[in-house]
Amino acid sequence: xxxxxxxxxxxxxxxxxxxxxxxxxxxxxxxxxxxxxxxxxxxxxxxxxxxxxxxxxxxxxxxxxxxxxxxxxxxxxxxxxxxxxxxxxxxxxxxxxxxxxxxxxxxxxxxxxxxxxxxxxxxxxxxxxxxxxxxxxxxxxxxxxxxxxxxxxxxxxxxxxxxxxxxxxxxxxxxxxxxxxxxxxxxxxxxxxxxxxxxxxxxxxxxxxxxxxxxxxxxxxxxxxxxxxxxxxxxxxxxxxxxxxxxxxxxxxxxxxxxxxxxxxxxxxxxxxxxxxxxxxxxxxxxxxxxxxxxxxxxxxxxxxxxxxxxxxxxxxxxxxxxxxxxxxxxxxxxxxxxxxxxxxxxxxxxxxxxxxxxxxxxxxxxxxxxxxxxxxxxxxxxxxxxxxxxxxxxxxxxxxxxxxxxxxxxxxxxxxxxxxxxxxxxxxxxxxxxxxxxxxxxxxxxxxxxxxxxxxxxxxxxxxxx
Amino acid sequence: xxxxxxxxxxxxxxxxxxxxxxxxxxxxxxxxxxxxxxxxxxxxxxxxxxxxxxxxxxxxxxxxxxxxxxxxxxxxxxxxxxxxxxxxxxxxxxxxxxxxxxxxxxxxxxxxxxxxxxxxxxxxxxxxxxxxxxxxxxxxxxxxxxxxxxxxxxxxxxxxxxxxxxxxxxxxxxxxxxxxxxxxxxxxxxxxxxxxxxxxxxxxxx
Numbered sequence: 001x002x003x004x005x006x007x008x009x010x011x012x013x014x015x016x017x018x019x020x021x022x023x024x025x026x027x028x029x030x031x032x033x034x035x036x037x038x039x040x041x042x043x044x045x046x047x048x049x050x051x052x053x054x055x056x057x058x059x060x061x062x063x064x065x066x067x068x069x070x071x072x073x074x075x076x077x078x079x080x081x082x083x084x085x086x087x088x089x090x091x092x093x094x095x096x097x098x099x100x101x102x103x104x105x106x107x108x109x110x111x112x113x114x115x116x117x118x119x120x121x122x123x124x125x126x127x128x129x130x131x132x133x134x135x136x137x138x139x140x141x142x143x144x145x146x147x148x149x150x151x152x153x154x155x156x157x158x159x160x161x162x163x164x165x166x167x168x169x170x171x172x173x174x175x176x177x178x179x180x181x182x183x184x185x186x187x188x189x190x191x192x193x194x195x196x197x198x199x200x201x202x203x204x205x206x207x208x209x210x211x212x213x214x215x216x217x218x219x220x221x222x223x224x225x226x227x228x229x230x231x232x233x234x235x236x237x238x239x240x241x242x243x244x245x246x247x248x249x250x251x252x253x254x255x256x257x258x259x260x261x262x263x264x265x266x267x268x269x270x271x272x273x274x275x276x277x278x279x280x281x282x283x284x285x286x287x288x289x290x291x292x293x294x295x296x297x298x299x300x301x302x303x304x305x306x307x308x309x310x311x312x313x314x315x316x317x318x319x320x321x322x323x324x325x326x327x328x329x330x331x332x333x334x335x336x337x338x339x340x341x342x343x344x345x346x347x348x349x350x351x352x353x354x355x356x357x358x359x360x361x362x363x364x365x366x367x368x369x370x371x372x373x374x375x376x377x378x379x380x381x382x383x384x385x386x387x388x389x390x391x392x393x394x395x396x397x398x399x400x401x402x403x404x405x406x407x408x409x410x411x412x413x414x415x416x417x418x419x420x421x422x423x424x425x426x427x428x429x430x431x432x433x434x435x436x437x438x439x440x441x442x443x444x445x446x447x448x449x450x451x452x453x454x455x456x457x458x459x460x461x462x463x464x465x466x467x
Numbered sequence: 468x469x470x471x472x473x474x475x476x477x478x479x480x481x482x483x484x485x486x487x488x489x490x491x492x493x494x495x496x497x498x499x500x501x502x503x504x505x506x507x508x509x510x511x512x513x514x515x516x517x518x519x520x521x522x523x524x525x526x527x528x529x530x531x532x533x534x535x536x537x538x539x540x541x542x543x544x545x546x547x548x549x550x551x552x553x554x555x556x557x558x559x560x561x562x563x564x565x566x567x568x569x570x571x572x573x574x575x576x577x578x579x580x581x582x583x584x585x586x587x588x589x590x591x592x593x594x595x596x597x598x599x600x601x602x603x604x605x606x607x608x609x610x611x612x613x614x615x616x617x618x619x620x621x622x623x624x625x626x627x628x629x630x631x632x633x634x635x636x637x638x639x640x641x642x643x644x645x646x647x648x649x650x651x652x653x654x655x656x657x658x659x660x661x662x663x664x665x666x667x668x669x670x671x672x673x
Binding site: 017019021043050122130143146152158162198199262294317318413430437440 | 489490491493495496499500501503504505506507508518521522544545548549550551552553554556557571573574575578579582583631632633634636637640642643644645646648649650652653655656658659660662663664665666668669670
């Protein structure tokens with residue numbers, strides 16, 4: 001059993017009591033809600049005649065269903081409009097702060113909350129969205145929950161939870177030029193598998209992790225869930241404190257120093273024990289891309305599609321399914337594979353530095369003929385800052401579309417969808433069958449810079465050719 | 468006949484069964500995102516596995532006539548991975564599923580099922596494949612699941628299953644609906660609140 005880890009310390013601070021079933025009642029310090037997984041939770045609350053216990057600890061935004069081409073109300077999709085209106089009403093009724101359409105802080109929930117300084121080290125963060133693990137980048141224990149649990153948090157600011165084991169993933173070295181946080185996390189999931197993290201919290205540590213910016217760290221923790229780990233986290237350090245300082249909800253004045261000393265005390269002790277430890281060399285990682293239908297089916301840009309027959313027994317069937325679905329043949333290179341659509345955005349890679357890195361590749365080039373390429377900033381703030389830096393102009397000049405913030409084609413609950421058998425180069429997090437809005441559409445996951453390179457060449461490209 | 472949704476103690480489940488084969492079946496497949504555009508779960512039963520069913524043109528297990536009314540699903544490894552959407556277990560429940568047995572389940576999916584009173588039990592790959600073969604052999608047979616014995620049987624064969632103690636106790640006692648338990652001792656919640664530095668101006672000596 002782990003001890004002395006950040007996970008243990010934060011868990012202990014938030015324990016309310018042991019429940020009769022053997023699980024722990026855990027206090028939730030920050031609850032984030034959005035339009036997709038909250039309406040039924042509020043209905044259930046009303047049915048039980050319960051109120052919201054701590055309305056100040058829940059914060060709402062709208063992201064999944066928002067159109068990215070025209071955000072005028074009412075939305076042209078009446079169902080999307082109904083979901084937004086329901087959330088607005090629920091927030092109003094229960095006194096919950098809502099960052100809605102028209103607000104300069106609206107955005108993808110996992111992008112906007114850190115930007116506002118809502119996410120801080122030592123918190124427990126829950127949200128009805130599996131990518132809540134993102135907030136672990138700050139040294140918070142953050143995890144996705146279902147709608148019944150959203151109801152429970154609203155009613156009691158707590159959840160029935162079982163303590164996870166802790167696996168430390170230590171990454172040595174430094175990432176090479178053209179290799180980003182996205183490549184690192186795809187590499188990790190490839191090696192530990194999509195269910196390797198079930199029952200674990202992942203602690204990401206080591207020199208390669210410490211060198212990452214907060215935005216890179218968020219990309220890593222965001223995809224912990226794709227490796228089966230419900231939460232992933234990184235110990236808070238100066239990079240963390242620098243990011244938080246001055247943000248709207250950051251501690252101010254004399255409180256700041258007290259906060260920093262508490263945050264520092266939360267980092268895993270040098271003598272902490274972990275349930276499992278794994279070590280990787282970050283400097284040997286190459287740009288990585290998925291070829292199949294799970295985020296674990298990744299290869300480096302220079303590798304070929306694996307031959308299912310040569311894989312471990314338990315990976316063979318899903319690899320065969322993936323070859324068939326993706327229409328890829330064993331041993332063919334992934335580099336050079338034609339694509340149709342390029343998507344830069346999402347809670348994984350829709351932040352300013354993601355757009356910035358991609359724009360460096362795009363600058364002075366044009367999107368290849370026949371390719372639809374678009375950029376969806378992760379939030380209003382990202383959009384604003386990108387515009388101030390002229391990043392939008394670079395993309396527009398190259399032939400990209402520049403859209404309004406939202407989840408967009410990561411999961412295609414809005415009008416942004418693949419059509420038919422189209423194949424996308426996507427900076428998002430899931431390549432599941434049908435994920436991007438077409439029942440037989442195909443997705444290749446990669447870093448935003450790699451998406452940019454693919455857009456220019458119209459095919460899967462090693463981004464290092466542009467550096 | 469429409470079954471009632473799970474309620475109270477869940478000590479046994481009886482009914483016909485069928486299988487969904489394959490590892491890593493994610494919640495986007497169980498309920499594609501476009502069906503999440505709703506403010507109520509009520510219509511989800513008809514939309515379970517919508518894209519897979521469309522592709523198989525009526526031959527998907529959830530469409531086959533002889534599976535109508537079945538309530539036990541046998542699946543493989545890492546079932547329910549991906550998105551946290553409770554819409555997935557809601558869709559399965561509203562179609563009629565009351566028990567899922569598999570090699571393993573994704574964590575959030577497992578918790579979402581438990582919150583609805585749908586037990587997810589596991590067994591080794593070998594046992595699951597055996598169970599799937601038995602289930603597929605005769606689709607009319609009635610299976611009996613017994614929580615106390617952690618087993619499922621068709622009178623001829625008994626297969627032992629696994630469930631952790633926590634969820635076992637919750638189902639056995641009928642306390643799988645957590646809300647009331649969580650509100651049982653509100654003063655303890657308030658106490659935890661009052662002891663958290665970040666909710667109390669970072670006073671560290673509280």
